Amino acid sequence: MEVRASAPAKVILFGEHFVVYGEPAIVLAIDKRAHVRARLREDQSIYINSPNLRLSGFFRGDHFEPERGGKDAHRQLEPIKIAAQKVLEVSEEKVGVDIEVSSQIPVSAGLGSSAAVAAAVAASVGQILDIELSKKQIYDIALEAERFVHGTPSGIDPAISTYGGVLLFHKGKRFMPLDVDMEIPLLIGDTGVARSTGDLVATVRETLKRYPSIISPIIKAGGKLTHRAVEALKSNDLQTLGELMNINHAMLCAIGVSSEPLERLVYAARKVGALGAKLTGAGGGGCMIALCPQDKLKQVAEAIERVGGTAFIARKTDDGVRIEH
Amino acid sequence: MEVRASAPAKVILFGEHFVVYGEPAIVLAIDKRAHVRARLREDQSIYINSPNLRLSGFFRGDHFEPERGGKDAHRQLEPIKIAAQKVLEVSEEKVGVDIEVSSQIPVSAGLGSSAAVAAAVAASVGQILDIELSKKQIYDIALEAERFVHGTPSGIDPAISTYGGVLLFHKGKRFMPLDVDMEIPLLIGDTGVARSTGDLVATVRETLKRYPSIISPIIKAGGKLTHRAVEALKSNDLQTLGELMNINHAMLCAIGVSSEPLERLVYAARKVGALGAKLTGAGGGGCMIALCPQDKLKQVAEAIERVGGTAFIARKTDDGVRIEH
Numbered sequence: 001m002e003v004r005a006s007a008p009a010k011v012i013l014f015g016e017h018f019v020v021y022g023e024p025a026i027v028l029a030i031d032k033r034a035h036v037r038a039r040l041r042e043d044q045s046i047y048i049n050s051p052n053l054r055l056s057g058f059f060r061g062d063h064f065e066p067e068r069g070g071k072d073a074h075r076q077l078e079p080i081k082i083a084a085q086k087v088l089e090v091s092e093e094k095v096g097v098d099i100e101v102s103s104q105i106p107v108s109a110g111l112g113s114s115a116a117v118a119a120a121v122a123a124s125v126g127q128i129l130d131i132e133l134s135k136k137q138i139y140d141i142a143l144e145a146e147r148f149v150h151g152t153p154s155g156i157d158p159a160i161s162t163y164g165g166v167l168l169f170h171k172g173k174r175f176m177p178l179d180v181d182m183e184i185p186l187l188i189g190d191t192g193v194a195r196s197t198g199d200l201v202a203t204v205r206e207t208l209k210r211y212p213s214i215i216s217p218i219i220k221a222g223g224k225l226t227h228r229a230v231e232a233l234k235s236n237d238l239q240t241l242g243e244l245m246n247i248n249h250a251m252l253c254a255i256g257v258s259s260e261p262l263e264r265l266v267y268a269a270r271k272v273g274a275l276g277a278k279l280t281g282a283g284g285g286g287c288m289i290a291l292c293p294q295d296k297l298k299q300v301a302e303a304i305e306r307v308g309g310t311a312f313i314a315r316k317t318d319d320g321v322r323i324e325h
Numbered sequence: 326m327e328v329r330a331s332a333p334a335k336v337i338l339f340g341e342h343f344v345v346y347g348e349p350a351i352v353l354a355i356d357k358r359a360h361v362r363a364r365l366r367e368d369q370s371i372y373i374n375s376p377n378l379r380l381s382g383f384f385r386g387d388h389f390e391p392e393r394g395g396k397d398a399h400r401q402l403e404p405i406k407i408a409a410q411k412v413l414e415v416s417e418e419k420v421g422v423d424i425e426v427s428s429q430i431p432v433s434a435g436l437g438s439s440a441a442v443a444a445a446v447a448a449s450v451g452q453i454l455d456i457e458l459s460k461k462q463i464y465d466i467a468l469e470a471e472r473f474v475h476g477t478p479s480g481i482d483p484a485i486s487t488y489g490g491v492l493l494f495h496k497g498k499r500f501m502p503l504d505v506d507m508e509i510p511l512l513i514g515d516t517g518v519a520r521s522t523g524d525l526v527a528t529v530r531e532t533l534k535r536y537p538s539i540i541s542p543i544i545k546a547g548g549k550l551t552h553r554a555v556e557a558l559k560s561n562d563l564q565t566l567g568e569l570m571n572i573n574h575a576m577l578c579a580i581g582v583s584s585e586p587l588e589r590l591v592y593a594a595r596k597v598g599a600l601g602a603k604l605t606g607a608g609g610g611g612c613m614i615a616l617c618p619q620d621k622l623k624q625v626a627e628a629i630e631r632v633g634g635t636a637f638i639a640r641k642t643d644d645g646v647r648i649e650h
Binding site for chain 2: 210211213214215217218220221224225228243244246247249250251253254256258260263264267270271
């Protein structure tokens with residue numbers, strides 16, 4: 001028997017970085033999903049295969065046995081093992097699992113790929129072991145896996161992959177679903193430039209320390225902006241959302257997390273009719289998002305690709321982690 | 326007999342736009358000058374010739390007689406006439422003047438070309454009429470001429486063209502010289518894109534009105550930034566000045582006055598080693614400035630030109646308006 005599960009990627013619409021300093025952020029689940037297939041094994045090992053990443057290997061107790069990808073495989077597959085392990089621990093059966101991951105989500109791009117995989121792993125392994133896992137339990141397991149990846153994860157990624165929709169996020173892992181009716185037609189532009197979230201968070205901390213009287217009011221204004229964006233989301237006001245995205249982007253520039261490739265994509269998108277455009281996530285490289293009128297999606301995508309980005313359309317999804325039948 | 330006078334162009338180092346809302350700005354006189362030659366005329370008319378602008382004509386009482394440039398000549402030469410006229414009014418002699426203007430300052434680029442010309446006109450006409458004009462009188466006359474150009478000028482341009490050096494500017498035309506020892510090696514990059522200062526000031530006002538709780542703290546933080554920059558200038562700290570320029574630029578993006586051509590020049594300069602780069606003046610198009618280590622000036626200039634700008638080196642000058650011998 002095989003069980004399939006999937007969970008969505010995310011984009012941060014507003015408030016990244018500022019959330020570290022207690023301001024709220026708005027996160028959106030998008031219709032790019034991580035897919036996982038789980039099968040029971042007779043032995044108690046966990047076999048993980050990720051054809052996308054060309055990595056596979058066996059976890060047998062504390063020992064890892066790479067099949068493809070060597071040491072790199074260990075580091076990258078460990079969070080998946082953690083998620084599976086946590087579910088196996090709940091069960092009393094002395095079994096193992098085969099896990100196959102296939103994801104539509106670009107990795108290391110700030111789109112929450114690892115959390116989506118972890119949530120889907122938890123759901124699929126739970127189902128095949130016949131354990132009723134609540135969403136809260138799946139969230140907790142995905143958060144546990146994220147700890148391996150990020151050290152002190154904000155909890156944003158596991159939450160949105162688990163619950164879907166739109167979440168208003170506060171520090172201390174408090175989040176609240178936002179009831180958003182409207183379509184939010186987004187283009188995601190990937191710069192293809194790798195960046196380290198940890199380094200960028202450290203850059204902001206350093207800048208704030210050097211110039212507290214300048215940077216602190218910007219961070220606080222970022223919080224006001226997110227609250228204003230909640231109003232705009234509730235009143236289906238795409239125009240205002242776009243304007244707020246542009247202002248939010250500039251604030252992220254002020255705290256030092258934009259980069260030349262990001263600016264190139266952001267201005268290319270605005271030039272051909274995006275209502276607003278901003279970097280999303282940690283910055284430095286990674287992805288930007290552009291809010292587009294439906295009839296401009298194609299043009300904006302082309303503009304992003306012309307200046308060296310990879311563009312894809314992303315739509316809000318209300319479907320969090322789910323079993324696929 | 327002929328008298329020659331000159332006055333410097335300016336760049337705003339910090340605080341443009343925010344100054345409209347009561348925050349301070351720092352302005353720098355640069356070694357690009359407007360040059361004026363004045364000769365007495367027997368009749369009471371004012372003849373103005375600007376070979377650069379290909380404009381010339383006679384002002385006889387209230388009547389304008391174009392020689393080159395037609396109606397456009399009238400509008401563009403009028404402020405020069407106003408400056409000359411004001412000095413003639415002080416004198417009791419029944420004479421006129423011939424004025425020839427030749428300027429190294431790009432026009433309509435936010436570098437204060439018109440105020441520099443007006444200050445040099447006042448000084449040269451004063452000298453040829455043998456009137457001892459104080460700097461304060463020259464400033465007042467140049468400000469009067471600026472009123473024709475800008476409606477309600479801030480007074481920044483006439484002040485810096487008259488006094489030179491570095492000025493800390495407050496709303497209500499209050500300014501204070503800053504004693505700055507160090508070299509401030511700047512590159513100016515001209516986008517070549519025309520913009521209207523009035524439109525951009527109106528854009529900011531509109532944005533502030535729509536999002537007061539977001540934009541107002543940014544403007545106030547802009548004031549803090551300018552004060553921090555004064556400290557950096559006094560302690561010869563180029564590194565900090567550069568960082569503050571980058572933050573100031575982002576704040577100007579947040580209030581909506583940057584543009585794609587400006588971003589292109591700004592990021593090109595930063596990429597090859599500028600310590601900081603920002604738009605200067607009204608934004609939208611016009612010029613940006615890059616603070617460069619001496620050994621990087623050439624590289625940064627080339628980078629700016631590669632992405633479509635016109636670059637020139639500008640150095641701080643302490644020489645305000647002066648008679649040339």
